[in-house]
Amino acid sequence: MILEAIHIILPILIIISAGIAILLKDLLASAVAVAAMSLLLSLEFYILQAPDVAIAEAGVGACLTTAILILAIKGTKRMEEEV
Amino acid sequence: MNGMTKIVKTIAGISFPFIVIYGLYVIAHGHLTPGGGFQGGAVVASGLALILVAYGSKWAATKIKEHDLSLLESVGAIGFITVAFFGILFGGVFFSNFIVGTDLLFGGIPLAGAADINTGGTLPLMNFAVGLKVIAGLFGIVFIMALAISKKEESA
Amino acid sequence: MIANIPYLAVVGLIIIGLSAVIFKKNLIKIIIGITIIQSGVNLFLITLGYREGSTAPIWTSSPGGVMAFPVPQALTLTSIVIGVAVTALMLSLVIHLYRHHGTLDVRKMGGDDQ
Amino acid sequence: MLDMFLQTFDTGNGFWNPIVWIVAFVVIFLIVVIIRGFGNKNYKKGTGQTKAFLSGNQEYEKTQMHVKASNLYWGWTESMKWVIDGLKKMHTGNVSDYVLWFVVVMGILLLCVGLI
Amino acid sequence: MLTKRDYAAVAFLTIITVFLMFSMLLIHPFGSPNASAMDQYIIDNTVEETGANNGVTSVVFDYRGFDTLGEATVLFTAVAGVIMIFRRLKK
């Protein structure tokens, strides 16, 4: 029962963090939201019995992708311009 | 990009060996426990990225050149494809797992459900090659981008 | 049985990512959108391989019983690494574009036909 | 071997043989040369005969004689302006629009294939 | 203010959403795949054939090793691309 609840809650959380990543105006914050999404995704992978993918997603998605995103934001501009 | 404060540097220095050892463990035990060349390589690369961020890319540029990373990556890739080519020579087919069942290293035949570190045939070899490649590749990407950005900051 | 909620989350992620690519004006936001689509597709692949009450396909100290499918997990691994490669390339192009334009607005990249 | 090369290309409704075509061309060319041989031989180089005759007007400078690429087919582009303007408006050069077009085509195809 | 483009985008995104949702409802229910020929074979035979305890690694490096070569190539390509993009130009 608890597992089923997690199966329902985690996808919803993932979608929420994806939405936050899109909606935030601060690119640094949205990069962090993407990292949070990756972390939740890797948790979901772990629960779906894919520990290999969970490690890869945590290492690549949550750490390295965020690192290069933040590097790129550092090299460009932090805030999203108003229209 | 300059380095961070002494606290960050120290903590990064302390945690770095653990991250690297965990990553190497993941690579070496890829055929037994969750993980493998990619995952372990990604873990080690994130450890290296941590050091890069803590000490700054200027410091890192004195220690390592992007040439060397590119070379290391080529070596990993060539090692991987060479193992695959050996499949033609010894196993008759490209990508054949020719070591399983021989007396070579990693050639042990697992008893039912009890593979150990000495089994897996070409799998551990490929794991090592891919691990090397992924470490060099992923860290290379982060390193080159960091270097390019710091250069731009200097010129601006 | 849970009424395919993870599957619907996949569609949600893909559509969120696509709308980010279509509606957002910031180049890095577009890249974040693509990352989200990638996550959605990865989640879909893993979800396809899941079996109710299964264990991971690893025999070391496994309790036995049904196992989750290994093939989709392998495919997802490949897809994750491809994703980071693409993201890195796109971001480095964006850094260059910023150097030339001084802005990240997608409308700056006009065509030659106007 | 040779007859393999000389086979005629059968298109289902007719045939097409480039070799014959080329032979015909060569023959026509020879005929033209022969007819040209009957022409007037009084032509002299270096006299006024070689200059362009523009109704007695002065000849333009060489660089101005060349019609620019964007001026070619001016009439056609002028009369088809409504099509060309529409198409130009379509090519915005914006990545989001490119993806939007992809989404549009995918939606239409989904409607076509999914509902029928 | 919504432009014509926004309306079109929303309309077509809705179409895609609806179709994808339907396909997600029609595909096999969560957690109980309806066919398992390929995967069951791998689960049954991995340990004997490849000598690995990790099913995923055996798929990645043995059964579908060629994909992994492709994946390594993608990474190599990306690194080559990034190095090329940030290369030093001749002055």
Place this chain on the structure above:
Amino acid sequence: MNFLDQLLSHAPALLVAIPLLGAFLTPLIGRVNDKLRNIFVIGILGFTGILVILLAQQIFASGPITYVFGSLDPYVGKETVIRILFEIDALSIFMAMIAIVLSFSAALYSWAYMEKNTGLDKYYSLLLLLTVGMLGMVLTGDMFNFFVFLEITSIASCALIAFYINKVKSVEAGFKYIVVSTIGALFVLMAIALLYGQYDALNIAKLADSITFSFVDKIALVLLIAALAMKGGIVPMHMWLPDAYSRAPASVSLILIGTTQAGLYGVFRVLFTLYGNVITLPTISMGWALVILGLLTMLVGVIMALIQIDFKRLIAYGAIAELGYMFLGVGTCLTILANPDITLAQAPFAFEALKGGLFHVFNDALDVGLLFMVAGAVYYATKETSLNRLGGLARNMKYTTIFFIIGLLAISGIPPMNGFASKLLIYESTYQLNPILSIIAILSSIMLLAIFIKVFHAAFLGPKLPQFDTVKEVPRSMLLAMGFIAAFIIIFGLFPDLIVNTIVDPAANALIDNAGYMRWLIGG
């Protein structure tokens, strides 16, 4: 002799593995010597080309070849296919020939054309990787493997398009290309996952054997077709194409033709082979969709080409128009095949249309490739791409002008060049489906002639302009590459029958002969 047999039996794997090994080695060799690296790359591509020809001979003689990676026992005949396999039939090897001809001439052309740039080690490495991607896409028999090679192709070509990083338009073109093709590739992956989820298989033949055309299959079909057509540059998803083609180095534009055609190959393979068993069920709509997209592609391509003043951009729009002919030919065949009331024997023109479409794939690669090389040569000599400022080059660049005339005649389908033969097949067969189709096709062919005569007039004819007084003929390696392609064009034009009978006919047969593709699976 034994060695040759051994080589030939492993040729399918070596076709991909050898350029790949070459790509990994190129940066190492480039450290030693530049000239050595160029020779190495050309040698690798030449060797691959020889392998392609050897393999082609074998396939045209004895049917499709299956190569299983990793085991001598492919588990065929048991209930499923476990491993990745290469399934090479006549169509695959046909596309592989195109890819290798383009790559080889691009490598030859780059020697002089790219000489003065930095970063050439990576450039050549990426060139080989792009070849690997194209070859892998056309040779593979596994859906996921197809996706992986698709990604290799897009990443390598993106990096190559952005080669001139100091020019902002190149970087933009690279960025647009990678965004568009990544999204397309992700939808391809989504479709593969949908198919996998239903049938638990990834092999094309196995999937084709078990497809029932349920609702989910329909969705997967649309996702695949839309994404691959975008990769192939079909209107209205073509807009990345002129940007990418015109801003890349000329040698890269040459190979990019190969990548778009690999995308088209994906469309054809999906429609005819993957969904081949249910080809009468996808209703007639898919065939008509192809025909309509083809017509749109032709018209938009020629109209946009007519108003361009940038040399390479104009050729890029011309290339788009050419893509329409292929879609038209293949779509015509599909409408007949998909109609349960008419068999193929009752409508022989459908097969002619397919032959025309496939023949045109090769011809288009050659013609557009030659024109791009000429554009590159003009740029190399004058550093100028705007047609408004060019003029009178025929006086200084005699060979280039001759090659341009050959390309002009070929692309606009003037007899006796190769474009005419394939277009003739398409005109005659589409006329029997619907006369309007062939009228539009002929019309756009005429417009193509007009477009390229404009280029000819603007760039090559006219008085000698003072700013181009010092212009010289381009170096020998570029002329050699152009001559290589031009020789193909003339041979294909003079002996169309030979080409159609030896390579196009088997390819067309392989495309509609679905049972032949799956023979090893069904019949053991």
